[in-house]
Every structure is written in C-alpha cells, then in structure tokens.
Amino acid sequence: MTDTTAALTAEQALAAGVTIVPLHVTVTGRRSVESRQITPGEVAEILAEGKERVSTSMPSPGELARTYRQEAADGAQTLVSVHLSSKVSGTVEAAEIARDSVAEEIRVEVVDSAVLGLAMGYAVLAGSRVAASGGTAEEVVETVRAHAAASRTWFYVDTLEHLRRGGRIGLASALLGSALAIKPLLTVKDGAVAPAEKVRTKAKALARLVERGVEAVEEARAEGLEVKVAVLQLAAEESAAQVAGELAERTGIEPDVAEVDPIVGVHVGPGTVGVVVAPQPR
DSSP: OEEGGGOOOHHHHHHHTOOEEOOEEEETTSOOEEGGGSOHHHHHHHHHHOOSOEEEEOOOHHHHHHHHHHHHHTTOSEEEEEESOTTTOSHHHHHHHHHHHTTTTOEEEEEEOSOOTHHHHHHHHHHHHHHHTTOOHHHHHHHHHHHHHHOEEEEEOSOSHHHHHHTOOGGGGGGGGGGGGOEEEEEEETTEEEEEEEESSHHHHHHHHHHHHHHHHHHHHHTTOEEEEEEEEESOHHHHHHHHHHHHHHHSOOOEEEEOOHHHHHHHOTTEEEEEEEEEOO
16 A cells, blocks of 8 residues: 555556555645545646645544555455655654554554655555565565665756745755755655755756766666656646656656656645656665
8 A cells, every 4th residue: 555645546556456545635715635636737726826825634544544444354464555755744653553553453564665756656566566476564565665765866846935835845945045046956865855956047957857867777777777767747748758758868768757646746836847766676
C-alpha cells in the first residue's frame, strides 16, 4: 500500500496489486476533498488565481486503520504500507498509530520512504514485484528502502512561496532572501526539501535539470544498473516536454512524463518541472 503522492496511476496500481490511500486537499470555503477528487490542473488554476487558500492534510489514523482492516478482510495477512517522507508529512506517524490499532487483525510494516513522487512510486512497484514473486515482508521492505534511497530527484519551481506557505520549504528557506533574483533548483535530501543550486533564469534551470539527470543516469550505468527516468510537471507541459526530449536524446531512455499529484502540487505551485532518476538495485 502507498499514498497518492507516489504519483502512480490507477492502472499502474491495479496491475501491481498496490492499494492507494488519498491525502486531502482543502480550499478555503469549500469542503475538504480526497486528493483523487481534484485534478492537478484544478489545483494549478486555484493557486494561479491566488484568491483562495489551499492546504493539505494527511489521512487520519482511523482512515488508515479502516484500509488495513479491509485488506485483512480481503485475505491479507501482512501489508507493507509505504508513505512519503516523514519530514514533509505526518502520514508515516498516522500509519504507525493505525498499525498498532489493528495489530491483532493484520501485520502491517510501515515504511518511511524518505522521498515522494515517482521516486517513491518506482520503489513501491519494485516492492510489489518482490511480493508477487513470493518474497517475504522483510524482503519487500528492504527492496522498497533500497530503491527509494538510490533515487535522485531535482525540481524547478517558479516561486518558493508555495513551499513557504505550506511549511515544507526545509533547508531551502536559506534561499528566501534572494528568491526574486534567482530561479532555484531544489532536491530532496535526507527526506527534506533542500537547495541544489541557484541559477538566474528559467532556461538555465531547465538545462541544469537535464544535466543533473544525465549525470545520474551515467553514474547508475557505470555501476551496471538499469535506470528509470521520469519528468513531472504542474501547468508546465511545454517545459516538461522539452526536458523529457533532451533526456531521451542524451540517455536513450524515454522518460515517463506525468503531472505531480494534487498534494505535491499545492506545495510546489504552477510552473514546476521535476526530474526523477531511479536506479534499480539488484
């Protein structure tokens, strides 16, 4: 099991036997909805208009416990529950509380992936393959952690304001004072958002995304590893297509191109483009 921030499609999850639980999006004056009930495009439009406040929240322990019990009712004896970094969300903590509440009904192994987006999604899919081949829960957990730890994520944001408002800015807060003069390239380091480098223009930022991606692919190949590559975007289809095309040309790998999920979209804002390089440990 994982959550919607893994950026897996319903089709991918179904094929892999992965259950997805939603986080929640709240728009001022409206009812809170599950993240799968609002599209990334709708989130981008609301943020761009700037007239309504948008926030996110984790699933409650009760919601997670109900999902765990449903899995038990469907015949599961053990469940590996993989979630986005505990440094940007309380979902892992909620999952641990839920795990303890259902301990007599089903064994649940909670994994803090320390990443998010397709870096987590790819790790979850790797774990599901181990489970499908008859692997133990311990082997599934080990696989998920190894794949998540091996992944690299970089992303460009038009503004740091959305990360600041949501309290998810992490070490990148050091860039706030000069944010008007730079186009920050960010990464996920030790589970938190951190600055990768500062450039002066969007064009240079996108070029550096490509360079970082190519370098990471080459490093993984030098170790004899297969590599998955993804380009994520929010209201930045043209820029994402450009980055994906250059990565494909220079690495020979056709990247998966997808929108960030609504939860992540709330915090990064319109114009975001990200690159995920996920080596596949043996």
